[in-house]
Amino acid sequence: MEILPIGRTSFGDAANTGNTLSREEAYALLQEWVKNERLQLHMRQVGHLMRHWAAETEGLEEADQWRWEMAGLLHDADWDLWPEQHCHKIIGELEKRQVCPEVIRAIASHGPRYFGVEPATSMDKMLYAFDELSGLVHAYSLMRPDGYTGMDVKGVKKRLKEKSFAANVSREDILDACQRAAIQQDELIAFIIKHQPQVN
Numbered sequence: 001m002e003i004l005p006i007g008r009t010s011f012g013d014a015a016n017t018g019n020t021l022s023r024e025e026a027y028a029l030l031q032e033w034v035k036n037e038r039l040q041l042h043m044r045q046v047g048h049l050m051r052h053w054a055a056e057t058e059g060l061e062e063a064d065q066w067r068w069e070m071a072g073l074l075h076d077a078d079w080d081l082w083p084e085q086h087c088h089k090i091i092g093e094l095e096k097r098q099v100c101p102e103v104i105r106a107i108a109s110h111g112p113r114y115f116g117v118e119p120a121t122s123m124d125k126m127l128y129a130f131d132e133l134s135g136l137v138h139a140y141s142l143m144r145p146d147g148y149t150g151m152d153v154k155g156v157k158k159r160l161k162e163k164s165f166a167a168n169v170s171r172e173d174i175l176d177a178c179q180r181a182a183i184q185q186d187e188l189i190a191f192i193i194k195h196q197p198q199v200n
């Protein structure tokens with residue numbers, strides 16, 4: 001399937017800076033647009049990681065934590081029903097709902113190779129960084145008898161090197177994302193192992 005580049009670098013309206021959906025509205029959109037439960041789980045996992053990164057690493061307050069979480073929670077919202085319009089549809093929807101440009105931009109830049117929008121802010125970069133790696137760690141948890149319990153960074157790195165494991169997860173994007181965010185891969189993996197089990 002061909003994913004169309006987004007073809008612009010400006011999103012939303014500056015007048016909407018700081019605006020978000022409420023948690024109820026965001027979850028309603030998720031339920032309405034995403035029927036695939038695995039995809040919903042992925043989006044909730046990435047949202048959760050984004051919130052905790054905002055809180056713990058960026059030291060941001062609750063309102064900002066929610067903006068980060070919302071970007072993660074809705075980043076793949078259109079993938080289930082409109083895969084050929086991936087990213088375009090959700091960007092349009094959030095612009096229509098007058099959501100903060102920063103959140104829309106982060107969603108637009110979660111796959112620079114596909115959408116052609118470069119991650120610029122730390123929110124953009126972390127969404128891109130968590131996206132694929134979170135999926136690989138989750139796939140690993142499913143094949144371990146104890147799930148996330150006792151999982152370590154070394155084990156995840158072994159799976160990363162095994163090309164046939166979760167083959168749809170782009171190793172290239174993971175490397176690229178860590179470089180752009182200037183984060184050690186080990187640190188990111190440890191963070192995911194610590195926080196991801198809380199989402200199920």
Ligand SMILES: [Fe+2]
Pocket residue numbers: 075076079086110111
């Ligand atoms: Fe995506």
Ligand SMILES: [Fe+2]
Pocket residue numbers: 042075076131
């Ligand atoms: Fe994703």
